[in-house]
Amino acid sequence: MSKMSFENHIMKQFDEELEEIRTRLMEMGGKVEQQLQNAVRAVSEADSALAELVIKEEKLVDEMEVDIDEACILIIARRQPAASDLRLVMMVTKAVNDLERIGDEAKKIANHAVMLAGESTTSEGYTEVRHMGKSVISMLNNALDAFARFDVDAAMRTLEEDKQIDLDYKTALRELVTYMMEDPRSISRVINILWVVRSLERIGDHAKNLCEQIVFVVKGKDIRHQ
């Protein structure tokens, strides 16, 4: 169990405000996770209706980002947070940014899903999307879990998952290039898939950022670029 506590301020209202941004960040995380799951499913199941839903709901994620950022700015202006409180607020403003970017990538995936669903029904490349999608969804889930518990060990473990995702990405690229060489007619379709795995790889990077931010909140150590 982590030692982090954002309670017991003399100003009770401050406790509530910090709890509020945490809860809302978790809500945003949940929403983004759902967007990602739907986007990946829309690709692998050629479900354009689901893809349209993801595209539509991206707006909600954007709104959440703006709201949470605003709440953080208010806390800084009103409370002048210090130490762990300050680290939490700074972390949240960064984390919403990463989550929003993940939302963007999910939307891009959904856009490609719409295009893919309109094309031929061959299944080349879907294995790669499914495989990478699974790892990335799991990594994001672990990162959000680690944040909910302020669990540095879990964050460090999750951070390592990004390496495997990068490897999977390279492997997928090679596979996709092979498909295109084998059958030039598939090029436009495979390029769509390629953009999808590219987005998944980027999401892995954002999930990694989240993990680094968790370490920063709990330990006060900046482990970026190490």
Place this chain on the structure above:
Amino acid sequence: MTQLASADKKKRATKAKPAAMKSLEVEGHEPTVGKVFTENPKMTMRNVNVYYDDKQAIHDVSIDIAKNEVIAMIGPSGCGKSTFLRSLNRMNDTVDICRVEGEICMDGENLYAPKLDVVELRARVGMVFQKPNPFPKSIYENVAYGPKIHGLADTRVDLDEIVENSLRKASLWEEVKERLHQAGTGLSGGQQQRLCIARAIAVSPEVILMDEPCSALDPIATAKIEELIEELSENFTIAIVTHSMQQAARVSHRTAYFHLGRLIEVNPTEQVFTMPQHQLTEAYITGRFG
């Protein structure tokens, strides 16, 4: 899917319940944590204990203050920070029931040595108080008084120069140069406080002690004093006691946290306000007990 996601969220929310704060009591004789000693100390304090009658106000405090450093002392009311500050220029001598033990040295010289001239000491270690306390005399006389009694000026011209320089250093000259012979008490609160700082500077001290110098001032006057502290640190060593944590964060190089008469932590200010080492410091600066 939505249901799943919200169930997941709930699961996380229950997991997120933070652990209860550990007890905030000071344990036994826990040593001070952090960067307590410096390489070029101006003042060195070792195992200082201060008593009022049989009540111990300061417990075994050791700390260095570096040359040209601004060190902030923070802590809840009654934690002993003012008592400690006042023992640095023997201000506590004026309190009959007060007794100071341990070693307090400046440049290696024991300030509590019996033959030490206390009046001279207070010129070397000046003090600025919470409430501006100018003498009921003219602005000029307020600043000139110290140099006169310490024999720092031979001629009127010398004295004029000291007065002007001190007022300039205290960023007050431009505001008062036309009315040097009006009463110091007629100035605004912030100006009075800068006058007191000018008065302290006039005798060329080595160290300036400030006991909540801004607590009676408005934000603009406070900002001026803080700006001044920054400038003064080029020539002086400054120890400041403050109730405003933001002020400590803004003006000081190192911050010392006192709690119930003990020195809990001393660290570079940027560390204290982002990643304090001791849990008590963390609790205090995040506003978790009063």
